[in-house]
Amino acid sequence: MNWQAVVDIAAWFFLAYFVALGLFYFLLNACALFEMPRQIESGLPELLPRPHSGYEPPVSLIMPAFNEEKTFSTAIHSVLQLEYPEFEVIVVNDGSTDGTLAAMTREFALVPFPEAYRRQVDTRPMRGVYRSTTYPHLRVIDKENGGKADASNAGLNAARYPLVCIVDVDSILERTSLRQVVLPFLTEPHTIAAGGCVRIANGCEVRGGFLEKVGLPRNFLALAQVIEYLRGFLFGRLGWAPMNAVPIISGAFGVFRKEVVVAVGGFRHDSLGEDMELVMRLHRHFRDSGRRYRIAFQIKPVCWTDAPESLAGLSNQRIRWQRGLGESLSQNRGLLFHRRGGAAGWLMFPFMVAFELLGPVVEFCGYVFMVLAYASGLLDAATFWSFMLLAISLGILLSISALLLEEISCRTYRQPGNLLALVCMAVVENFGYHQIVLWWRLRGFFQWATGAPRRWGEMKREVTWRKG
Amino acid sequence: MATWGAAVALAVTLLLLAIVLVMRIRLLRRLARERDIATFWIPLIARCTENGAATLPPLKRRDADHFVLLWCRAQDSVRGLSRERLREMAQRLGADEHARRMLRSRSQRRPLIGTVALGHLQARELVPSLQTQVASAAPMASLVAAKALIRINADVGVRTVLSTAARREDWPLSSVATMLKECESATVGPALSSAIRLAISRGDDIGVARLLRLHITAEPEAIRDAVRDVLAACPGTEILASALAALSHPGDIAHARRLLAHPEWFVRVAAARALGRVGDANDVDRLTTALCDRSWWVRHRAAQALSQLPGMGTAELAEIAGRQTDRYAADMLRQTLAERCAT
Secondary structure (H helix, E strand, C coil): CCHHHHHHHHHHHHHHHHHHHHHHHHHHHHHHHHHHHHHHHCCCHHHCCCCCCCCCCCEEEEEEECCCCCCHHHHHHHHHCCCCCCEEEEEEEECCCCCHHHHHHHHHCEEECCCCCCCCCCCCCEEEEEEECCCCCEEEEEECCCCHHHHHHHHHHHCCCCEEEEECCCEEECCCHHHHHCHHHHHCCCEEEEEEEEEECCCCEEECCEEEECCCCCCHHHHHHHHHHHHHHHCCCHHHHHHCCCCCCCCCEEEEEHHHHHHCCCCCCCCCCHHHHHHHHHHHHHHHHCCCCEEEEEEEEEEEECCCCCHHHHHHHHHHHHHHHHHHHHHCHHHCCCCCCHHHHHHHHHHHHHHHHCHHHHHHHHHHHHHHHHHCCCCCHHHHHHHHHHHHHHHHHHHHHHHHHHHHCCCCCCCHHHHHHHHHHHHHCCCCHHHHHHHHHHHHHHHHHHCCCCCCCCCCCCCCCECC | CHHHHHHHHHHHHHHHHHHHHHHHHHHHHHHHHHHHHHHHHHHHHHHHHHHCCCCCCCCCHHHHHHHHHHHHHHHHHCCCHHHHHHHHHHHHHCHHHHHHHHHCCCCCHHHHHHHHHHHHCCCHHHHHHHHHHHCCCCHHHHHHHHHHHHHHCHHHHHHHHHHHHHHCCCCCHHHHHHHHHCCCHHHHHHHHHHHHHHHHHHCCHHHHHHHHCCHHHCCHHHHHHHHHHHHHCCCCHHHHHHHHHHCCCHHHHHHHHHHCCCCCHHHHHHHHHHHHHHCCHHHHHHHHHHCCCCCHHHHHHHHHHHHHCCCCCHHHHHHHHHCCCCHHHHHHHHHHHHHHHHC
């Protein structure tokens, strides 16, 4: 076989891969469109009898915090003001080395509390439990550093209610978010987990824990992430929901049935993507045992989160996410083509392996190969430019289709200028930003594949959206 | 192939973009129109609820949909005479006829709004069709129909709602309870009691448990016999726990005392909670023993129940904690004491 034949075969392979990727995402879009009317219908609460308090299951909100001295206040105030009949807030100070605990003690008037602590899941040793004298349903667990998964597990041990909601300390919830995200537990008794939409808070105005004004960030990287989050949540997750194959519930905002999480051993310490790993494990566990279950995703409840605005912060996050994806999939590989795997084992898992895990490798190789083949004269200009055009136009198509889903469902960004900015960004992000993210994901993939030492990395928070 | 693929992708992108822009323009126009309608009609609706309508401007047909929605919201927020005044207002404006037209609409949203409005207007001729609609597979449509049915005919509505709530797990009990709370408790109590007995006779365990959870919508005395029958029948553990949650008469305390030794931990939890509500000084030893239960939840509820018993003050609780030899029991009582002091 000569070089030309090899190049032709490779070109066809990359072309077919890109087309398959686009088609699969487009099918996910169709599934999301199928699921959306059901969720929008349930978004007409004024027509329904107002829920009578006392039937919503009480919820324990768990907020792991590590060195959040400057950021915890807004997030905790936001959850303390939730519209929900019965909930408790458990902040887990995961061995912070700054003044997080002292600042919390001052702000919430914490006093030591003799908690009858239950060790259901193993964690690093606990140093103490505190209770707020100003907010009786707020407790703070102080423990030795063990990472986010370990802190979440400590929160699980201290949680008193049947549902636990994990919320990041760099995020804020809308007042109705908890009530909305719990809905699947009320209408479908087999629901074991439910997640809501996560959106970018940069550019919004937040005061005293309240989101006062929705806006778009001025920072290019943050604006590009707005489009990415729309894609990721509106069809990357909603599309899998009707098949009961939601691959991930964001660690920033997700509700779980506590007894189920405890039964599978809580969050894993040895995974950088502990949120995805847990969801994959729940799929595997329930598919294995043949028990009926549902993992739901809701578009209406929203959690606003801080997005990194610097290249260093973003690269750190994306490398970690890709590595976490690899770990989650490899740690739960038993789900792949499991005989009782259903859509989770036969569709979602292979999709995640083929397009999300291996995607950066194939895509990167595709770009490099095409450029080299074109430069060496083995590939004609028409084929090269057609390939490039296809890759970029598919990217734009997926971003615009996410905007369409957003327009049908939530219409969060209502100012006319916002829509224009998002449309422009849906085009522009495909020229440079997408390729940089691809490079970081590739690094994350190789870190996972080679078993490089894990580290969470330092997150430098800009937090331009808090006003007091 | 790549060229064609790119061309198709770009064409679809442009099409989607056009759809997005058209949708956005329509949304902005609709929001502006709704804002105008609200600015004009909300003050009039408010005046009508207080004083009744003296003179009313004509309701433009293109404004009628949003007016009906605003009117329904107002109906949900008022009681008594104000509701009557709002009904009169709707009839004078012809909104009742418009709501009937909305029922025939092919859209998903308009028939639902029409149903709610006609429920508020007590359109009796709709009862048979609403009873059919309650059985609709779509939870939203069925709940809206149930709400309208209860507004029009409480007796028929309560019976229909209870029999449906027993078997429909997609009906949130919080919504059912709100509907039932709007009715006279004298209507709900006997109907709930009959529904529980019927579900028992059918062997419908899930239905019995769901109906028992609606106990807060009825007078305790009205469902006491049904609850006692359930407890005496020794049914499944889920039902036992639900029945214990509905137990509120001191005369039935023997059941709670007996079930505090049940093998299933969540039945023991429910029994401890019941003793917290109806227990007396005779239950101190029983609950103190439960403080050493192997389940954290039983210990927790037993400690709370102890603190709720008549005559049980902080000093008494501290004294019980002080003589505990079981560390778990002492820890739990100390936690309960701290919580009591904090509140």
